[in-house]
Amino acid sequence: MMNTSWKGCHLFPRNVWSIATHYSTTPEMPACEYQPKKYMGPGYERVWRIRSDHLFKNAPPYYKRPLLIHDGYMQWLFDHRGRRYLDMFGGIVTVSVGHCHPKVVEAAAEQMKSLWHTTNIYLHPKLYEYAEKLTSKLPRKLKVAYFVNSGSEANDVAMLLARLHTGSHDVISFCNAYHGMTLGAMGLTAMCTWKHAVPSALGVHHAMNPDVYRGVWGGARCRDSPVQTERECACAPGACEAGDQYYGQLEELFKYSLPRGRVAGLFAESIQGIGGTVQFPKGFLKKAYELVKSNGGVYIADEVQTGFGRTGEHFWGFEMHGVEPDIVTMAKGMGNGFPMAAVITTPEIASKAEQALHFSTFGGNPVASAVGLAVLQVIEEEETQQRSHEVGTHLLRRLADLRDRYQCVGDVRGKGLMAGVELVEDRRSRRPLPAKSFVDVWEDCKDMGLLLGRGGLSGNVFRIKPPMCVTKEDADFTVAVLETAFQKLTEKRERSLP
Template identity: 50%
Template sequence: MTTPDTSRLPLSLPHPAPPPRPYDGPPREEVIALRRQFLSPGLVQYYREPLLIVDGQMQYVWDETGKQYLDGFAGIVTISVGHCHPEIVERVREQVGRLQHTTTIYLHPTIGQLAQKMAAHMPTGSGLDVSYFTNSGSEANEIAILASREHTGNVDVVSLRNSYHGGTQGAMALTAHGNWKFKSSPSHNVKNATPGYCYRCPYGLEYPSCDVRCARDIEELIRYETTGEVACFIGEPIQGVGGVVTPPPEYFQIVYDIVRRHGGLCIADEVQTGFGRTGEHFWGFENWGVTPDLVTMAKGIANGAPLGACVTRPEIAQVMANRVHFNTYGGNPISMTQGLATLEIIDKENLQENARVVGNHLRERLEELKTRHRMVGDVRGKGLMLGVELVLDKTSKTPASAATGEIMELARERGLLLGKSGLYGNVLRIKPPLCITRDDADFMADCLEETLTLVEAQS
């Protein structure tokens, strides 16, 4: 594909500003050289020319040259209330100066306060009151699987094809996405069911005449590929790495019922969908009218600090006392302080409602692009967790993988950072901080309009 002309850059950010402070770090070439020599080659880079980010304020970041970008990917769906939110900065600064680390073998007030806050945000009457804090979503999912197996006495786990649940050995076993699985990592006692990916239905059916066959097929999987009893099912309410795949309304109700009839617990992986990002509800699973037995989370929980959690009912949590289990950094005072501040700011600044209002507006703008551009095959998601699947043409639905990369490069030139996902790398991931404005949303849509026009003209 010919690289589109990037000389014409008429768009301007809605809130231009100078960098918060001058950059006085090592030059870009030195940063690249250090990375190449001393860091793992497995680290992912999106852009042809590596991007050096040195400053952030709310929904914006700056590179070492002072160029400003709207962060449309929120540090991989992690910055929820904004980069360097002043209240978080102040509270963490105070905590760092007081106590940096102690473990859960001692008492510390903030860990209990955050756990209480988490319980208060769960559905009324759900009994989801007990938290186990970790450093990441991978660890949180490991805890959820361990607790489910201990509680049920069963070992088989059902996850979904196209899912992503983390990079540790157990979490990688749950992941059913070939790009993220190593050949040497075992996947014992994990079965992969069919996701609700209507745009690419593996059965060639259409909703709703399909009777949601993808969900009902889990019953056959359990009957044929397990003992007929399972420990649990784990699913993302909206698949993130899989391409913002958003299932039909009945999907999780059907799946949860089948799993529970076969002795299993239900786990909602809220690492990307939680904390108000989907707008209508605080948790992604609430959009589907279900209540899980365990909820795992990370990313937006602490606005960038390494923190994850598994929240469940007391009788399930009790099994973790069957043996000694410990997490050195899980629940440390700094992460707890940042997590508590993040949840309080989400509530105080009404960011869930902002995600709903601004997200709905952005979704409408993206749907308009679909009517005007032949490469926009599907627009999906909720709130500020949106995806645009790009195809070469809408009849064949051939993934436009190369074009997706070109659009990301062009968007970067114009001051917009986006993500990409899906098995073929052809889905634009639009998941900005929850504090973005309507003007920011319009800038994103206008930027995509312009870049799509350029790429389509060259293909």
């Protein structure tokens, strides 16, 4: 019998089948008919020198020898040598319908032939076509849009609107949240890895994060997900004790840190993205919403990563929580990689911005509007939301199978094509897997042609958020590669035992 006594990433006794039957063999990548264009740019070493000499180094590239990507098609990326990779991170959850999707490319090219830019001091038709189409996807009261260029900028504007509308200054977000890196959005963000030592959080309060895996409370029936934690759960059907406990902590914040009966608003990601695909307990956000509203505030749903059908069952992540926001921010998948974002709210809240001029030079420009409209059309025509649900559920269940057999997989979570796999050193303590071991697995996946994101405060969570055109075959390949990498780590660490 296999030795399973060590505390690291060991393999549990195999009582279910495995794709990776021969771990020395790289899993076979699904077929792709697309032929990448020949790379004609500067050499790899020159690119690296240019980066070293002329670019900020605040965001280090992925991998020990970073990839030089020059071509993409749907769920595939190609490096300068022509090697193909399955992109299961979607350009940081940004490529929604596929790299260089033909319909989106055509829409951008056609618009660029006639009008690139005028700003909104003039009328141009694509902006209004797009605004009407986009707002039709939201609850009826949310029908006024302000277009900007990034999620950070959108959240900055949303915070301004909340304060102007309510006349209050205090804003709440959750620990482990990421809302952007403008000075205002950095104040909303609550992860030390994304904080500079400058004043940025004036009037922002960070509530306890209702994390049912790493938090104080949580159990095996607390998440709206096909996969639950392995923690014991005493919740009765239709109830969530963890949600009640975390809500109590939020009440404490209101009681001790805020002016009585006054708050500007609550920011919440429907599923925390950069924080490691963290989901709130069922029912928690609805109760939090009611508490905020009863104290005069508004609820701002950050849909930068969860919007546009990615979570599968719903077009917007907030719908899974049973609430209707007062303000919604969105970006990333909105433009399938084109830099665009928006704040959508009610006419009443939007009117408060009229107190002074406020203008985004490039927000809602003709090309962005044409791209956004094409993305919505593709989402509808190719039923990417349904694909997110079907392929995502299949993927999550297959990942849960790995968790059941490999001790290094502490948790699998998510909804639709927004999945997280948290690696740990020890299941019982939930200590994060050491960075070196995590990077070894990550590098092995890349070498086998699989690109994954990395997140969580300790950088120990694989973020799996691919273009929504991926197939079940792609999902199975992803699982096979991860299993091969986990097995390699297992054998390496077993050999290191005395």
